[in-house]
Amino acid sequence: MFRLRTISLWSFAGISILLIASYVTYAPVSKADAQLRPFPQEVKCPESLSDARNKSRITTQGGRIFFLETSERTIPNFQAMCAVESAAITHPNTKVTVFMKGLSSQTLPLPRNLGFSFLSCFPNVEFAPLNFKELFANTPLSGWYTAVEKNEQFSDFPIDSDACRLAILWKSGGIYLDTDFIILKNLENLTNMIGMQSLYTLNGAFLAFEARHRFIKLCMEDFVNRYNYWFYGHQGPQLLTRVYKWWCLIHRLRDRKECRGVSILPKEAFYPVDWQDWRKLFETISRKDLKVLLMNTYGLHLWNKKSQGGQHKEGSMIDQLEAEFCPETYKLMKMCL
Template identity: 55%
Template sequence: MKRCEHPDPVLIADIPFIGNTKLSAVKTMGKMSATVQNLFQLAMKNKYRATFIIFVKFISFISIILYLRITDEDAAQHYNLPVEVKCPGTVPYTLPPSSPLPGHGIYFVETSDQTNPNFLFMCSVESAARAHPKTKVTIFMKGLTKPTLPKNLGISLLRCFPNVEIRPLNLKDLFANTPLASWHASSQFRWEPYLLPILSDACRLVIMWKFGGIYLDTDVIVLKNLKNLTNSLGIQSNYLLNGAFLSFEQGHKFIEVCMQDFVDNYNAWIWGHQGPQLLTRVFKKWCSIKRLRDSKGCNGVSTLPREAFYPIRWQDWMKYFEAITPTDFNKLFQNTYAAHVWNKKSQGTRLKTGSKTILDQLQSNYCPSTYEIIKMHL
């Protein structure tokens, strides 16, 4: 009898008894069943890991979508704004002393390709420039690729301040001759969910190491002069430090240890692992402590209390949009050097000028030139 060679799958019941043909088929199907069962068991054993990976991927996707949405909202906010502004009479025209740049100044960093500062960015730089009229305030922007600055409202206003300088950010040059050089070279060839904030975390460390001075996030409004704060950073909570403000001497050992920890314990999948968590774990090792409350400083590095830079917790960011009396406002910020506004949370929430909310009073008091523009165009 001729063996059937049908190309389609057949059932065991359809195979006639010819020697051991059916027995072989049964064995083959048994092996296939065992294989499928093993794969199923393996999947069940790793279901938590698989679920975790899927969850992380999903969160990363949502984070990117939200970031792009916020970026689009910022672009829409600036769409109908003029590209130039006449320098307000409220701009102080005190020229800083001549000194080589950069070095021992105040630094802001924009690690995205955006070159159009939003209102909070403008306010942060203006408040720093006003509080330090004789100190150079440098803005590093990754998106600057041409010798001439772009024409937009934010750049136009900030150029009115004689102690503000806007410079291109060349990441390869910045990270050169530091532990982060090899990390940056390899990071360009892989996708990471939090690359922009991690780049910001890396830049602030290297800037402190190479130049020394003060680093500020672009959502920090300065209330007082910061020059008397050296080799220090702020406490965000009972368990965490934050790098929205850093003040360190050039080449400080603490920052060197932070850069090395950045590389040795790198984790791109945990939010804040290269930022607040890095600063916290390095400080604990630096002072040989288990809890932040066990030490306010040691070995030449000090931490400042929460009210110095984070008087309103990130969980309570909506308070910035609540009205408050001037008396209560002064009481709230009496021990504050600069207020971190938690832009990642508050971005997209519209500010109503004249509302006497906390953010309204911060901007009207400490960045009046930006505030006037907000009143005209919002």
């Protein structure tokens, strides 16, 4: 009886191990985690970048362009790679910085993956650690973040990003961009500006401000004083909208497009495709119609929350723009996907 029980226990243990091994081997992984996993960790720099301008000509005068990754992820996906490449090639003499929470000041060298290897080919692109505590120090956001650390306040990645972009703009100035942009034109002539998402709402996916601008300080103060974790967009687009209305003493955005040194750009500047129409990004469009649509556009926002996972059909809007404005990322996508 004892021998039979022992055999049964060993059989059960063996089956359990096999089941666990099968799960580890075959369990599905998210697209975000799997996208770059099977790809080469390093890539030879494209020949098109061999004659890139000397780094000595790259400047942060007047601010830099910056992107944020407020999660712990340190694997730039193709969408982020395209955003950074398009910004880098339209601003060859401007420093483009990607701040990442997953990096620390001791993270040397950078993690080995395709995204880092490829983007490091651009002489004006750099990666930097994102330390929330240091960033929020000496800003109105410091107390809020202390409460978050003590679990006295809720937060999430989008809200963290809303806070970080304001703090960096306050301290350093420059141009902030979401990683779901394709940049089509140079943005350096845009200062103290916000883009309209609609007739009723501003959006912070693009922000361009001088350092220590009073408007940004008011945004940080509103962020804390009217903090609401539970309503999506309350700390982002809605915050910018209500602060701008107070700044200009208006009830409707259309009443003032510029006041007290801050301007709002029409929706075609960065949001020519409404978030409700995100599927149009993946529909076929003629070159002529695309040119007309984007005639007054600096950068196309892709509404990643809705559009991620969409099929990039040849001849679609997103396919044509990636091929033209982030051509090296486009080649890698075609090779790897």
